[in-house]
Amino acid sequence: MIKTKLMDMLGIKYPIIQAGMGPYSTTKLAAAVANAGGLGIISGVGMGVCKLLGGQKFMDYDPKKSPGQNMREAIQYVKEATQKSGGIFGINVPVAVEFRGVSEELIQAAIEEREKDSELVKRMKVIITSAGNPEPHVESIKESGALHFHVCPSPYHAKKAEKAGADLVIASGHEGGGHVAHDPVHSMVLIPEVVKTVKVPVVAAGGICDGAGLAAALALGAVGVQMGTRFIATKESDFLDYYKQYTMNIRDVRDTIVARGVFGKIRYLKTDATVELFEMEKRGHPDVEVANFELKSIQAIHFGDPKKAAFFGGEVAGRFSDLPTVEELMDRVVNEAEEIIRDKLPKLVV
Ligand SMILES: Cc1cc2nc3c(=O)[nH]c(=O)nc-3n(C[C@H](O)[C@H](O)[C@H](O)COP(=O)(O)O)c2cc1C
Known part of the structure; x- marks a missing residue:
């Protein structure tokens, strides 16, 4: 059985984080991942874009609802949907300067919701920030008692996040879907370098979709993986069917x-x-x-016209074509990784 520090920190069965994938909703996906033993993540960006656009409708979000209200409702949904399993989950909020006011509102709403509910204190364990400087948010996250993870594209940013007080950094390589850094550093180089640079645990992201990816990430010194693109094409994910299909194709x-x-x-x-x-x-x-x-x-x-649409997605989309349930996917990734580490790799040492 694989056992890593990430699993101990969070009390989860598998060393797998489902990536925040704003501007889309990942509320249902977060519940499915938490139920299956990973860390499910609610995505915040889309919830805030209506406000950023001065009250215009964006995606499925109702412009009459504030970002904070959207966040509170999503948290309550995941809490209810994971009640039986006791699943562990968190939120993801990009903290880019362009998004500053909205990110503060989203994080504050999550902290308040958590503070008034002992069940959430136990199970909504993590606030993940990304795409910017986490420093202005660290104090309020720390005071709330939640763990703070930050997504970084370079050892430089990882060090800054650690200095600011992050409990863990997620090193996300240039092959990943969604926002990538201006200076491309790919996972194979990024992950061991971030592991060397910081003392806090490191989770690997960018280009991971299977057990070989998980085994490689652990070999590079990570304590787990974060997957985005692979989770789009799962039965329970909130993504539109033709988006899933496009990714699989x-x-x-x-x-x-x-x-x-x-x-x-x-x-x-x-x-x-x-x-x-x-x-x-x-x-x-x-x-x-x-x-x-x-x-x-x-x-x-x-x-519904894929030609006109801008789908976010990573290189790894070219490596899978099936639509498993979240549980099937996570079981498979971990079983494959265990097989590689336990059976295949030791045979290479003679
Ligand atoms: C559709 C999509 C949307 C994303 N949106 C966010 C986001 O809102 N916040 C964030 O931190 N990362 C976001 N990411 C990046 C992921 O967090 C993660 O680092 C990346 O997906 C990992 O690479 P992979 O796609 O190869 O698994 C997004 C990725 C995808 C595919």
Whole structure:
């Protein structure tokens, strides 16, 4: 049986974190992952974008509801849906400067919800920040008693997060879906270097979808993995069916593209829209035009035409084509990793 520090810290069965995947909802997915023994994560970004857009509708979120209200409702949903299993979960909030006021509101709402409910104190254990400087949020998270994890794209950022007080860092390599750093560092180099740089435990992310990925991450010194793209294509995930299907249909690991994103670059699955987004920047279109096209294409996922939609997704989409339940996926990843570590690797040492 694999046993790591991440599992001890959180009291979870598997060393697997489901990535926050705003702007989409991962509320149902978080419940399924927590029920199956991993760390389920509620995504905060989408909840706040209506406010950022001055009250316009965004994705499925009701612009009449505040970001804080959306967060409270999601937390209550996951709490109820994981009551029987006692599953462990948390939230993910990007803390980019562009999002500052909203991220404060989301984190504050989560802290308040947790403080008034002993069940949440036991089970909503983690607040994950990403895409920015976590420092302004550390004090309130620490005071609340929740653990604080921060997602980092480089050893430099990992060190800063550790100095600010993060309990754990998630090192996310450039092959990952969603926001990526301007300076590309890929998981194979990033993870051992972050492990060497910080004293706090490190979770590996970016390009992981199976047991070989988990075994490799542990070999590189990580205490677990965070997976994003792989969890999109699971039966319980909140993602639209044709988004899941599009992800599963990617056959080539080259079929992603890095283009403009609100808080920096984003890795998208290749579609006509995301290739055009990339080309617009290259042709030198004014930033506001590119930003409008990006937003329109992200919203377009609701119109059902994959050509017009900007799906976030990582290179690893080219490595799977099935739609397991969350439990099947997590059992499989851990069983494969155990087999590799216990049976296959020792045979290589003669
Ligand atoms: C659809 C999608 C949305 C994402 N949104 C967020 C987010 O809101 N916050 C965050 O910290 N990371 C986000 N990420 C990045 C993940 O946290 C994670 O680092 C990445 O998915 C890992 O790489 P993988 O996609 O190869 O598993 C997103 C990733 C995807 C695929």
